[in-house]
Amino acid sequence: DVLLDVRGLVVRYGKATAVDGVSFTLAAGEVLALNGPSGCGKSSTALAVLQLRRPDRGEVRFEGRRLTGLTERELRRVRPRLQPVFQDPYGSLSPRHRVRDAVAEPLKAQGRWDPSEGPARVAELLDRVGLDPSYGDRLPHELSGGQCQRAGIARALASDPRLLVLDEPVSSLDPSIRAGVLNLLADLRDDLGLGYLFICHDRAVVRHFADRVIEMRDGRVTSEWSPRPPDAAL
């Protein structure tokens, strides 16, 4: 069940080629990591998959649909199904909006807000990511980095996604709370059958978390490996 099919992706910044013909597929329920040194093109690949930056060449297919051919207007309808989670936990939440509103906003924007059920849905999403629903009253800066990353994941889940594009989601978190967030992500993948494109420069994290790893260097895929046989226990 192929969720994402990326073919010959090229991303240029002016004359510099950041991504130089990257291809891969990702199945539903799979964690595919992009690993490699800083500057090798991981984030640029993620942005191009999300169509937050249109690739210069190549194709991105998501659930069989060619995103690279869609207009912005058409993309708006697909976007909820592929959601980003970025490195800066405070970056995905607007600083002046309470957590409750940040999680409710995708539901409202997508016309799925029912005033009689919405607040309970928000509470359920917060609970799902391990936040007490009372945290809904807080502003992002009143949360720790880990709590804030969890709130950002709740906001992503509100869109009912099939794919999360996670760009270094635990790299700026305190090492002591990384495992908790990774365990949450593993549970969500298992429960919801989500696919993850997991950008991570840390090989220890990748080895622990990914089903399959693509190594990148200078904008290209140099190798592919699996940390463990699929379905083996952690």
Ligand code: ADP
């Ligand atoms: P990684 O995520 O692996 O660290 P990036 O995709 O961020 O790699 O960067 C790949 C290359 O593209 C690097 O050489 C980087 O300096 C360059 N780059 C990234 N973003 C921009 C940008 N907005 N403008 C110009 N160059 C960029």
Ligand code: ADP
């Ligand atoms: P401003 O608060 O600066 O007026 P907007 O409300 O126009 O900003 O939203 C700016 C961006 O923040 C938009 O991309 C929007 O999707 C996002 N956004 C809107 N409401 C929230 C919210 N409650 N939490 C997080 N992000 C939000």
